[in-house]
Structures are given as structure tokens and as C-alpha cells.
Amino acid sequence: MKTLLLHEIRDRISAKGHAEMPMRQVTGVCTDSRQIQRGDLFFALKGPNFDGHDFVAKAFELGAAGVVVERDAQLPAGVDLTRMLQVENTVNALGKLAGVYRDELRGTIIAVTGSNGKTTTKELINHILSKRFKGRGSVKSFNNHIGVPLTILGAEPGDDFLVVEIGTNHPGEIDYLGGVVRPDIAAIINIGESHLEGFGSVERVAAEKSALAKYVVPGGAVIVHGDREILLRLIGKPDAMTISFGFGENNDMRITGLESSQGRLHFTVNKKFEFELPVLGEHNVLNCLTAIVVARRMGFEMDEIAQALVDFKLPAMRLEITPIGPYTVLNDAYNANPASMRSALSVLSKYECRRRRVFCCGAMFELGEHAEQFHLELAHQIAANKIDVMAAVGAYSQAMVREAVSAGMKQTCCFAFDAADQAAAEIGKIIHSGDVILVKGSRAMQMEKVIEGIKHLVSHGQPKQMTKA
Structure with a gap:
């Protein structure tokens, strides 16, 4: 971001500012008080689990040039009011500043x-x-x-x-x-x-x-x-x-x-x-x-x-080929929806392997009333693609096992887990040396925990135990 003065930003986002606002230079923008760099403008955003206004004092301590707050917000006592910009909505103000800056x-x-x-x-x-x-x-x-x-x-x-x-x-x-x-x-x-x-x-x-x-x-x-x-x-x-x-x-x-x-x-x-x-x-x-x-x-x-x-590399957790001991893991754990699940399944079904193909598939989120249908269709597709082992994780895992078995998979090759940490703890009982293991699921499922379980299995010779919440 190019350097701007605090009062210039005040004018660009139509904020209310102190009459004695100092000529402070702003060199960046931040919404996370843990990542503030000296010279940043801190936007105090409100979220479901936090309120950025609670961290205004910390922002100044870390070197923020100024803060953007909402006019009706309760602020900690003793904060520097001269470097404060007041707006109706901090999220909208962030977007407004970005829109103005885009023109430059x-x-x-x-x-x-x-x-x-x-x-x-x-x-x-x-x-x-x-x-x-x-x-x-x-x-x-x-x-x-x-x-x-x-x-x-x-x-x-x-x-x-x-x-x-x-x-x-x-x-x-x-x-x-x-x-x-x-x-x-x-x-x-x-x-x-x-x-x-x-x-x-x-x-x-x-x-x-x-x-x-x-x-x-x-x-x-x-x-x-x-x-x-x-x-x-x-x-x-x-x-x-x-x-x-x-x-x-x-x-x-x-x-x-x-x-x-x-x-x-x-x-x-x-x-x-x-x-x-x-x-x-x-x-x-x-x-x-x-x-x-x-x-x-x-x-x-x-x-x-x-x-x-020639030298392009995929972003992390997007079909990363990860050798872990005697296993080959295809780490596609970043996110999932029905279309991306089908694409990943196609990759696994064609991937050369010495032993078995294992699909450790987490639940897909934000599918509304169609959710169960899409999970059952996925289970049917897994069976149709001759995948050797299915480990389903999440709310529809039991139903997916029933669907896969009815579509021709062996009952002994289908597993259901409520959560990724449970699958991580049990993964050693499922996989064999030489297996190729595809791990994928929606972001909230945190399917990378299963991969951590495989690493723990290789380094310690035993499955990683679940931790109680």
C-alpha cells in the first residue's frame, strides 16, 4: 500500500476524526491485532467470536498509526482519541477505502x-x-x-x-x-x-x-x-x-x-x-x-x-503428493464440494499404486437440503470407481457406508467416523504399507488431522490418540 496520511484516509472513508488529528503516516492496513506492523491502520471489526474494539489499546501499543472504530462502540479507557476514525460500520469502511484505492x-x-x-x-x-x-x-x-x-x-x-x-x-x-x-x-x-x-x-x-x-x-x-x-x-x-x-x-x-x-x-x-x-x-x-x-x-x-x-507448484493441500513412510498421501484437504470430490476421486482411481487405493473423505458443507443426497452419490461413485477402501468422516458417514456396501464395496473395507481426530486415531487399523491414500473434505472438517495421524503412525509406530475437548 502506498503511504497515506491519517487525515487523507479520514476524508476517503467519510469518517469522523478528532480536531487535533496528528499528521501520522499510514503504510498498511490490518484487521488482526496479532499481526499489526508499525504504521498500520487497524480496522476494529466485529465477528461472531470477537470484537476488534477490545484490542484498540493493544493496536496502539504495537505501533498502529491509527484505528477505525464504530461510532457506538465501547472503547477501553485511556486510548488515544486523536488517532481514531469513527464510522458507522468498519467492514463497509474497509471496502470503501479499498474501492477508492483501487482507482489509484x-x-x-x-x-x-x-x-x-x-x-x-x-x-x-x-x-x-x-x-x-x-x-x-x-x-x-x-x-x-x-x-x-x-x-x-x-x-x-x-x-x-x-x-x-x-x-x-x-x-x-x-x-x-x-x-x-x-x-x-x-x-x-x-x-x-x-x-x-x-x-x-x-x-x-x-x-x-x-x-x-x-x-x-x-x-x-x-x-x-x-x-x-x-x-x-x-x-x-x-x-x-x-x-x-x-x-x-x-x-x-x-x-x-x-x-x-x-x-x-x-x-x-x-x-x-x-x-x-x-x-x-x-x-x-x-x-x-x-x-x-x-x-x-x-x-x-x-x-x-x-x-x-515448467516449475509451477500447486498451493498447499491441493492434491499435494506427500510420501509418508510406506504410504503415498494425496493431500487435498483444503476444501470440498461435490464437483471437486468427483475430480479428486478421478485422480485417485487412475493413480498407480502398489497395493490399495484408500479414500478418506470428510463431509461437504453448505449443501443445504441437498446434503444427504450428495454424500450418498459420492459413496456410490467411490464404489463404482473400484476404490479399495473408504473411510467416511462426518455427519453422513454411516449412511455413506451403507450406500457404498449396497453399491458393491465390501463391508470390511468401509469405515465411518464422526470426526477427523477419531479417524486419525484409527487410521493405523485401516491402511497398509504401499497404499495410496486420498484425504479430502470441507475446510471445517480439518481433514489434515488424518494426515498428522499417518505421520504419527510412521514416526511412533502407533496411531495418534485422540485428545479430549
């Missing part, structure tokens, strides 16, 4: 949304563009009403590009975030059965995701997964170029050949251009094609892009 950025702003693969696509774009340009992408998966403004405010004036990941779990969120970001390039990479609890149907998910297109600046570009016709129908942006990608013949950029071997994808674009990507998962070829289209829009040649992809 001269680099190309690229926004990525979709039901699956947003973080991987963002990292692919960032990886390619960084070979020639100066820029950055969203930190981790900062893609909501707090993370997106922080990403914008984290950009430097001299950056050539910024890649912003945009997520949503309820109607209207893309409208808000799109208005803050106003991208030069918007990539709508896919739609699927995600966040159905908030949207009710895939059609409503598509409507929400495609809303990003209307915030693209005039003369910009909308990059869209053209195999999903509903997305093409919903995008109405006459003052921006639409570029479609996918497998279908009508796409502007399409995959015309695809082969996969252990940990590598080899694919052809438009029957002419050859690429190799050192990752698992054929679904990642579309994430990569999105990045290729963005890079072409930014002036890259195809051979330059191909060379840039």
Missing part, C-alpha cells in the same frame, strides 16, 4: 471467481505473469468481504498486475466485491454444486458468479468457461471482450489433446500449442487454460507461457 492503481486488475479452483487459478496466473512483470495475488484464499479489500490495499503503486480471488456463499456478495475491485479482466472459471445452502440451485450460483462481468471496466475482458452455456447466456457486457475457453469446439481457446501421467499433465491448445503442467488432476487443465488466456491478454507468447509453467 495503474496495473492490470484481474479477478477470478468460480465454484472450484479459484486459488489454483489465481496462483497459476500470478506464477506466469511474475516471470515478466511485477505484481502479486491474493494471500492464501482471501476472497470474501474482508479478504478482497485487504488484497486491494496490499497492492503497491508500482505493481504491473494484481490477481484478486473472489468468492461468495450468498446472493449479492459478488455485486459488492465486484464494485470494489472493478477488474480489467474477469475470469469466471466454472460453476458447480457449491454453497447451495445459500443459493438453492446451480442456476442461482451461475447468476451470482456471472455478475462479476458487469463490473469489468470498459475495454476490458471477460474470460468464461464456454462449456457451460448458462454462463455465456448470463454474461451481458457489450463494452468488454468475451473470451471463451474449454473443451468444446465453439470456444476461442480449447483443449484439443490431454494426457496425464504420475503427477504431470500434457495438453494441447487449439491443435497447435503444447504445454506440460507438473500437477495432478485433469480438472487442473482448465484452471491452467484460464491462466493461459489471461497471459495472452497481457501480451505473453505461447512458448513463453509454456516455459513459465
Whole structure:
């Protein structure tokens, strides 16, 4: 973030400030009092389990240049009122500051949304563009009403590009975030059965995701997964170029050949251009094609892009191949929904192994009234793909075992656990030397605990015991 004076920020967010406000320089923005750096402006946000106003005094102790608080908030006694900006709502003020700051950025702003693969696509774009340009992408998966403004405010004036990941779990969120970001390039990479609890149907998910297109600046570009016709129908942006990608013949950029071997994808674009990507998962070829289209829009040649992809690595907990003693673990534990579960299952079913394929699958969240149906369908697909062992974790685990057995799996090869720590404690009774073990589930399931259980098993020769809450 470029350096601003405290009173300049006061004016930009229409805040009320002290008459004797000092000429303090603000060099960054922070919403977590534990991470404050000297010179930061601390936004006191209210959450379900915390209230940032309780940490205003600590923020000043750690060197905050100022704080943004809500006008009706109770504040600790003795805090420095001269460096305090008062607003109606601190979350809205954060978004407002980001929106104003976005107008001062001269680099190309690229926004990525979709039901699956947003973080991987963002990292692919960032990886390619960084070979020639100066820029950055969203930190981790900062893609909501707090993370997106922080990403914008984290950009430097001299950056050539910024890649912003945009997520949503309820109607209207893309409208808000799109208005803050106003991208030069918007990539709508896919739609699927995600966040159905908030949207009710895939059609409503598509409507929400495609809303990003209307915030693209005039003369910009909308990059869209053209195999999903509903997305093409919903995008109405006459003052921006639409570029479609996918497998279908009508796409502007399409995959015309695809082969996969252990940990590598080899694919052809438009029957002419050859690429190799050192990752698992054929679904990642579309994430990569999105990045290729963005890079072409930014002036890259195809051979330059191909060379840039050679050393790409997937983000953490996205189909990471992790050897642990005599086991091979495919760590896909970051998150899950029905579409990403199907993609991961496809990877496991094709992965070469010396012994057995084991799928340790955690529950999928935010599926609303469809939740049980999707879990039963997953169990049926696991059986149909000839997976040797299923360890289901979460609320629907018992039902998944019954469904898998009825679909042909052996009862002795199906296990049900209430939580990841229970699965971690029992994993040693399930897996055998030489097994390939896929671990995946929604973020709240914390399925990485199962992987920690496997590590403990290897290092201590016994399963890790559960800890009582």
C-alpha cells in the first residue's frame, strides 16, 4: 500500500476524526491485532467470536498509526482519541477505502471467481505473469468481504498486475466485491454444486458468479468457461471482450489433446500449442487454460507461457503428493464440494499404486437440503470407481457406508467416523504399507488431522490418540 496520511484516509472513508488529528503516516492496513506492523491502520471489526474494539489499546501499543472504530462502540479507557476514525460500520469502511484505492492503481486488475479452483487459478496466473512483470495475488484464499479489500490495499503503486480471488456463499456478495475491485479482466472459471445452502440451485450460483462481468471496466475482458452455456447466456457486457475457453469446439481457446501421467499433465491448445503442467488432476487443465488466456491478454507468447509453467507448484493441500513412510498421501484437504470430490476421486482411481487405493473423505458443507443426497452419490461413485477402501468422516458417514456396501464395496473395507481426530486415531487399523491414500473434505472438517495421524503412525509406530475437548 502506498503511504497515506491519517487525515487523507479520514476524508476517503467519510469518517469522523478528532480536531487535533496528528499528521501520522499510514503504510498498511490490518484487521488482526496479532499481526499489526508499525504504521498500520487497524480496522476494529466485529465477528461472531470477537470484537476488534477490545484490542484498540493493544493496536496502539504495537505501533498502529491509527484505528477505525464504530461510532457506538465501547472503547477501553485511556486510548488515544486523536488517532481514531469513527464510522458507522468498519467492514463497509474497509471496502470503501479499498474501492477508492483501487482507482489509484495503474496495473492490470484481474479477478477470478468460480465454484472450484479459484486459488489454483489465481496462483497459476500470478506464477506466469511474475516471470515478466511485477505484481502479486491474493494471500492464501482471501476472497470474501474482508479478504478482497485487504488484497486491494496490499497492492503497491508500482505493481504491473494484481490477481484478486473472489468468492461468495450468498446472493449479492459478488455485486459488492465486484464494485470494489472493478477488474480489467474477469475470469469466471466454472460453476458447480457449491454453497447451495445459500443459493438453492446451480442456476442461482451461475447468476451470482456471472455478475462479476458487469463490473469489468470498459475495454476490458471477460474470460468464461464456454462449456457451460448458462454462463455465456448470463454474461451481458457489450463494452468488454468475451473470451471463451474449454473443451468444446465453439470456444476461442480449447483443449484439443490431454494426457496425464504420475503427477504431470500434457495438453494441447487449439491443435497447435503444447504445454506440460507438473500437477495432478485433469480438472487442473482448465484452471491452467484460464491462466493461459489471461497471459495472452497481457501480451505473453505461447512458448513463453509454456516455459513459465515448467516449475509451477500447486498451493498447499491441493492434491499435494506427500510420501509418508510406506504410504503415498494425496493431500487435498483444503476444501470440498461435490464437483471437486468427483475430480479428486478421478485422480485417485487412475493413480498407480502398489497395493490399495484408500479414500478418506470428510463431509461437504453448505449443501443445504441437498446434503444427504450428495454424500450418498459420492459413496456410490467411490464404489463404482473400484476404490479399495473408504473411510467416511462426518455427519453422513454411516449412511455413506451403507450406500457404498449396497453399491458393491465390501463391508470390511468401509469405515465411518464422526470426526477427523477419531479417524486419525484409527487410521493405523485401516491402511497398509504401499497404499495410496486420498484425504479430502470441507475446510471445517480439518481433514489434515488424518494426515498428522499417518505421520504419527510412521514416526511412533502407533496411531495418534485422540485428545479430549
